[in-house]
Amino acid sequence: MKKNHLDDACTTILVGKNASLDGSTMIARNDDTFFAVAPHSFVLNPAVEGEKGRKVKSWLNGFEAEVPENGYKWPAVPNVDYKQFGYYDESGINGANVAMSATESTYGNERALAFDPLVKDGMDEDVIVRMVLPYVDSAKGAVKRTGELIAKYGSPAGNSVLFSESDDVWYMEIVTGHHWVAQRIPDDSYAVCANRVSIQQVDFNDPSQFLWSDGIQEFVESNHLNTDKTGFNFRHIFGTDNMKDRHYNTPRVWFGQKFFNPEIEQDPEDGELPFIMKTDHKISVDDIEYVLGSHYNETPFDPFSPDASDADKYRYRPIGLNRTQNSHVLQIRNDVPEEFAAIMWLCIGFPTYTPYIPFYTNMNDTDASYNDASLEFNFKDAYWMYNALSVLVESHYTDFIQDDIDFLTEVRQDLRMSVAETDKLAKNYTGEELVEFLTTRNQKVVKEMADKTHKLFGQLYTKGINLSKLTFNMDKNL
Numbered sequence: 001m002k003k004n005h006l007d008d009a010c011t012t013i014l015v016g017k018n019a020s021l022d023g024s025t026m027i028a029r030n031d032d033t034f035f036a037v038a039p040h041s042f043v044l045n046p047a048v049e050g051e052k053g054r055k056v057k058s059w060l061n062g063f064e065a066e067v068p069e070n071g072y073k074w075p076a077v078p079n080v081d082y083k084q085f086g087y088y089d090e091s092g093i094n095g096a097n098v099a100m101s102a103t104e105s106t107y108g109n110e111r112a113l114a115f116d117p118l119v120k121d122g123m124d125e126d127v128i129v130r131m132v133l134p135y136v137d138s139a140k141g142a143v144k145r146t147g148e149l150i151a152k153y154g155s156p157a158g159n160s161v162l163f164s165e166s167d168d169v170w171y172m173e174i175v176t177g178h179h180w181v182a183q184r185i186p187d188d189s190y191a192v193c194a195n196r197v198s199i200q201q202v203d204f205n206d207p208s209q210f211l212w213s214d215g216i217q218e219f220v221e222s223n224h225l226n227t228d229k230t231g232f233n234f235r236h237i238f239g240t241d242n243m244k245d246r247h248y249n250t251p252r253v254w255f256g257q258k259f260f261n262p263e264i265e266q267d268p269e270d271g272e273l274p275f276i277m278k279t280d281h282k283i284s285v286d287d288i289e290y291v292l293g294s295h296y297n298e299t300p301f302d303p304f305s306p307d308a309s310d311a312d313k314y315r316y317r318p319i320g321l322n323r324t325q326n327s328h329v330l331q332i333r334n335d336v337p338e339e340f341a342a343i344m345w346l347c348i349g350f351p352t353y354t355p356y357i358p359f360y361t362n363m364n365d366t367d368a369s370y371n372d373a374s375l376e377f378n379f380k381d382a383y384w385m386y387n388a389l390s391v392l393v394e395s396h397y398t399d400f401i402q403d404d405i406d407f408l409t410e411v412r413q414d415l416r417m418s419v420a421e422t423d424k425l426a427k428n429y430t431g432e433e434l435v436e437f438l439t440t441r442n443q444k445v446v447k448e449m450a451d452k453t454h455k456l457f458g459q460l461y462t463k464g465i466n467l468s469k470l471t472f473n474m475d476k477n478l
Helices: 128-135 139-153 216-222 234-238 243-260 285-292 382-395 397-426 431-465
Strands: 011-015 025-032 043-045 055-057 064-066 074-076 091-093 099-105 159-164 169-174 180-184 190-193 210-212 324-332 342-348 357-360
Touching (some): 011 099, 011 159, 011 243, 025 159, 025 169, 025 285, 074 128, 091 128, 091 324, 091 342, 099 128, 099 324, 139 180, 139 210, 159 324, 243 285, 382 397
Antiparallel strands (some): 011 025, 043 074, 091 099, 099 159, 169 180, 180 210, 324 342
């Protein structure tokens, strides 16, 4: 549950269309919160037309602003108890196939903040998605709208925001009350980010690849903020490089880059790890899922390593956590008609142990097990069911982990077969009939996954009976 921005710590992955396996763009993130238990729903916000005077109000500060009268439909993954903890819609893909994920907490340094402090009642991450996503037609347009809102209202915290469409992927870092830079991820590249300023050299002569706040160059020059003799390294000027970065943030980037580029040797605590990366192989949804659920697998820093010392096992903060309330991959595909090109792969529960369900976002509703989540435990809600699976697997990790891996391997194949089948059948529908068809298919997948998960529960519970310490070898007749 998110009481304030400082409680959040997320990991981000962005992939350009020529770096992906199928030519799609992908933006992905773990939504990590301070408390492990923070129920979230998955809801669809309907399109609006001609609703003048509508306002968005934050439940966390004094922010309130009017929004345009027309807006696209968009799914979101908000807090259930939003009146206490804020909306935090987190992620979605709107009716124009523009994706947005917000936000990854990012920290500006005290030098820059001294001259442009954070704005207490500005537009924070609890409302940023609903202020932007319904009203944009492109990823670049989403960056510009966000920048205009920050200029008008200011920001109460440092945030990084992800945007994408079929051709473009953008990463935006808001680092002070009013200043920010956004960089387009090149089509042949990927990036991994983790709670510290990532963007490096900014080319102010190339607005096709960079966007920035008005007056940022003059702001830096007049306040003597550029620590380098040449260039405009955004990370050096506005970012941090401290012990928390070296143990909490940077190692996550190191592991992501190690997975995608195993041939490159790097230091987990190196504050100069590159932002934009290229790899010789194509990146799949499966790859992203693995990284977002990872915990320094097959390294001495894995908390589950049977051989590593405690000093190594708990040296760095892993990517996958019990505090990950949802993990998502927002995929805009280029090899199918745009009417069903957008898929939101959503994982509710620990991404280490639970599956990513593909939701076609051109739908008219989400399943009740997702959109009517309770604040208290029950097995009918996806949030509680998948978190319960995570707890069960980890409670007997050595004995249960292979069963869980086998389950995830099997359902990944099933889910990808389902997407292929849906794509094939969807070509027979148009307009509202297509929307209804995709909604029905989404709900069919939800039910099938719930049935498979319940079956796994039965297998693990049965296996667990034999693992009790209250046992004793004795005569079979006694």
